[in-house]
Amino acid sequence: MSTTQERAAAEKRQGLAKAGADYIDDRFGSSPFLRSAMDKIFPDHWSFMVGEIAMYCFVVLIVTGIYLALFYVPSSQIVVYHGSYAPLDGQRMSLAYESVLNISFHVRFGLIMRQVHHWAAVVFMAAIAFHMCRVFFTGAFRKPREVNWTIGLTLLTCVMLEGFSGYSLPDDLLSGTGLRVVYSIIESIPLIGTKLAFELWGGPFPGTSLIPRLFVLHEFLFPALLVGLLSAHLAILWRQKHTDFPGPGKTETNIRGSRFFPQYMLKGGAMLFLTAAVLFGLGGLVQINPIWLYGPYQPYNDSAASQPDWYVGWLDGSLRLFPHWEFRSWGYEIANPFFPGILIPGILFGVMYAWPLIDAKIYKDHVAHNLLDRPRDKPFRTAVGCAALTFFSVLTMASGSDVLGNDWHISYELIIEGLQILVFVGPILAFLIAYRVCIQLQRTGNMIIKKPIGGIIVRGGDGAYHTLGDDHAGDAHGAHGADLPVGANGHGNGNGNGHHDGNGHHDGNGHSVAEPEPAPVAVDGGGPGEDRSTP
């Protein structure tokens, strides 16, 4: 209902936009690119936002990190503290530690920046872990996205290294103890371990070279890697377009969601601000890494309850649970930390890197996919994922063995011995339970109502197809309308093929079909409708 005046103003604005577009296009010929970028459609699902949260954590980390770098002094030189934190007055400490105390107590707004930086790192890793689980359990890593899975895993590794190097910079007692353990792990590598440790630390532990070197790694090398890899990750995502869950009107060759401009540009910006809101809230209100309570690092000192940040916990737990084995022959030995600190993580990450290949082999699936699996429809994969998560969880729990023992009034020996059993039994149990739950969910078609994806069809014993939960499936359209933001439906502009098909099952992708008699082994997990390539 625009008035003539409004219309004239709109035309004037369009004229200006045209002039701007012409200026750019005359020089870069970029109109098709810009148009397709603004037209770009991102599917709407909350779980797709978690990777974005990770990215915004990175933004917050860069901004707060640059600020902290302006005050931090990367030096192991020993000084006597006479700063504003009275309890440490007169103590000998490194310049690095002193500078972090100054950031915390002397620099106005310094403590909040430090705590936001640390919280952002912790949330960053959590968001990445969640994002990775989402990609794994829904099969988003399948062709054509295997390369991005690999890049994502490398990003995860770099973020862990970046996180650990940053955590170690304050040179406090807790982080110094962590470095001591890492030194021993590196030292334990056969053949090259001692030399490698000497290269990194510039000699025997602790030396005076590591802190400045860590600073270079934390400030320059790892962030540069992260920026490069993240750019590749996003460019590939952009090129391949986002995956989506199956649903009404969705096929392998179309994409349903909101435009990049204006919807996602604004919502993405909003996500950045909301992530920042949470991180600044945490950084201001919830204390993290109070290094003044730990004290400066002394090689001869450490304390009970020495736990690393959560994302390194599984490694620490691995060191606690691994038996006291050490292998020695012909005068050479493979030292104990090598097995839990290098070998086990190496195998785990090897399997994770290879998973797209393994998965394709298991499911004999070599075709491209844009629509996601529901975890229940791939029971074997889901069960493997649950087993892996359980394994990591038990190890993480093990890294708190002394704290748990203290809290629960159980001896730490009992906790460690229990967890040594649980680390094997837990994943097996998790596998079996997850597998069973998947099959059961397939059979009952339970929980369709909340997220209708177009009805579930089952082929009965007589070979005939029938729809599970018919009454709900019939609702699929209405529920879907409520589920998405105000859609085209509400305005009756009829983007309707397949859309108004309440059961939505014959949409050609077959994703919504469950198997009638779930096969006992996952190699056969494909029901009549499960995606798989022709042999």
Next chain:
Amino acid sequence: MTTTEGTHSRPVGDGASEDWGPSLLPGSEEYLEDPRHYGIEHGAPWPEDVPHGQNDMHWRYDDDPRGARRAELRVAACWTVTLLCGIGLAWVYVAGGQTQVEGGLFALGFGGLGVGFVLWARDLLPGHDVIASRGGLTHASEESDRRLAVQSLGRGLEPMARRPFLAKMLGGVLTVFGISLLFPLASLGPAVDGQFAVTAWRRGIRAVNEDGDPVRPGDIEANGILTVFPNTGEDPGSPAMAQSSVVLINLASAPFEVRPDRKDWHIGAVGSQSCIVGFSKICTHAGCPVSLYNWSAHELICPCHQSTFRVLEDCKPIFGPAPRNLAQLPLAVDDEGYIIARSDFNEPVGPGYWNRPIRVNPNTGAAVEYS
């Protein structure tokens, strides 16, 4: 993708076309009908799975001016919160800073900004729920394009492959030269010359506590422990002392099992009221200082991974991941009554490594036994 003249698009001049007019406005027929807004290449057939006639210009309060006005006010309210937080932060800064208040104001400020953007996009802007083409299952190119690429590759590769000698030589040269480029990295650390096996303990050197004061046997109470360092003038916290920290334990009358080859390594008779033994404080698992002492069981416990050492049995590991005993330091008392070392350790202290000797010469640190 190159721009081609569409049926609906106007001729594009050198930046000055007069004829663009209202057809550029979103929602115009030209906008709605152009397949390129739906991911469809110009000239390609309209795919079955992309509905015709979608109108993504609609927004939530499209037909409801009063609702739209209210939505606008909601956005404005959110941003007002941000504005007030900004002013509040300035005030906090001037007042000297207060971390909790800063956190609250930052959180509210960013939150207001973010929620405002969400509401703005949700209620007042179009672009929701559009179905477009992906332009195929993948972005695979046409077969002819791939053939062209392979041909271009072959243009160079084939002639290269015809000179296998050069290819092999290049491989060798790059390997050798590449390795030589790593030498600058090798400068990062010194050569490994048995330095792992050496501590600063020597014959006759006094044990000092962390303040640098020499220690007498009487300074360690019964069932107590004390961390000591070789008296070299270095600060106990300095890197040079990191391998040398030793924990002295007064076992009181506990039955310490003396090994035949270590008969005079402790101070005071076993079973007397004061018997003091000294062990390396560096855990043989991952090198943490073994800082906890359970005196009732005479166990040293490493706080890092709970390796537990039974002191009475020569600090044998009885629980946890530590694979070896803690190294024992031979002790004595000098003429003035202070505790001294009889020599350095006769084995490397701390965690294992590839070429760790199992015995070293306590006077030179040189390896004497490897297996």
